[in-house]
Amino acid sequence: MVENFKEMVLNRINIDEVTSLLRKWVSIPSRNPPGEERDLALAIAEQLRSWGFEVELYEALPNRPNVIAYLRGEIGKPRLIFNGHIDTVPEGDVSSWTYNPFEGVIVGNRLYGRGAGDQKGGLVAFTVAAKAIKEANVKLKGDLVLTYAAGEETNEPGTKSILIDKGVKGDWGIVTEPTSLKIATAENGLAWFEVLIKGKAAHASRPEVGINAISKAAKFIKEIETYNEDIKRRTHKLIGYSKCSVTVIQGGLKENIIPDLCRIVIDRRVIPGETIENCTLEIKEILDRIKSSDPEFNYDLKLMKFSESAEIPVDSEIYKVLARSLKEVGVEPEPWGTPYTCDVRNFINDAKIPAVTFGPGNIENCHCIDEWVDLNEVLTASKALALTALNLLT
């Protein structure tokens, strides 16, 4: 009986449907910044309503709606949440694109456009999966919840607000960021630090009466490079090793003035097992060590932005069921850890819902000129997601 349902559902998921919906959604710009998700959110809501889904719009930030849709099961539990973000990074210089970034041009199996891979392909995959289940009239026991979040690209609280403020509950989550169909159970974390090194201005003909903030900063940069070598020894089997890089330096006013200020920004990649708090302490220790041997070394340290890493065990039920479903559609499952940060941490860390990241598209061409997604990958993802929902909810 169940196998029968599966066939009925899979037969309804086809390349034409996936392609036309993706073209439509790529053609609606949803750039963030500036945060113009509204048009796409309304289009998604209207589309889902036209198919008979129960839909609500939820604004955590004014004029930046998230969309939440429900396919209700008979007893409402357990619950599976599909999640994706509707915002994209801006397209950049349009004249550098081979194809219009908002037309959804198709060449061979590829659909080109801003957001095709990150991550409108993922949105389409789970949307078409849910539609097929609905149209096949499969009686689900639990609910399938579709969440379309605003504000992911700028770390604004789309998914977090859906799960925490709005209180959407679930037993498992699947975040459909581009993973090239690998199943990620771990996610790298990130911290950005600003360090202001303070000196004392003087005429460059008398450097001995000033304190050169750039020279002081050089000491710190050297220490960060040593630190980066040290933390390479901390490794995670799916993500790789910890990293720390100086990514911005600003300082100096004029050719003949000893600079009194130098600003440095540090990008710290935080593997599961490390905490933002510890990383902050380690940076502070380096600064204090320099200061203890150089009383003229003065600094301010600020944590500008961070995302904690996140992880669930590879033998979690959601991993195993998705892996089995992927196998059923002919793809050998491969565990992975995402080098990037995404909203899966809101499921795992904030809402305590076991979740994986899985979707069509290759992160290597996302955020780039001529972003694209392989339409067959979107189709395969859609089928695997449909089977996962059936395997978990019937």
Ligand SMILES: [Zn+2]
């Ligand atoms: Zn993304």
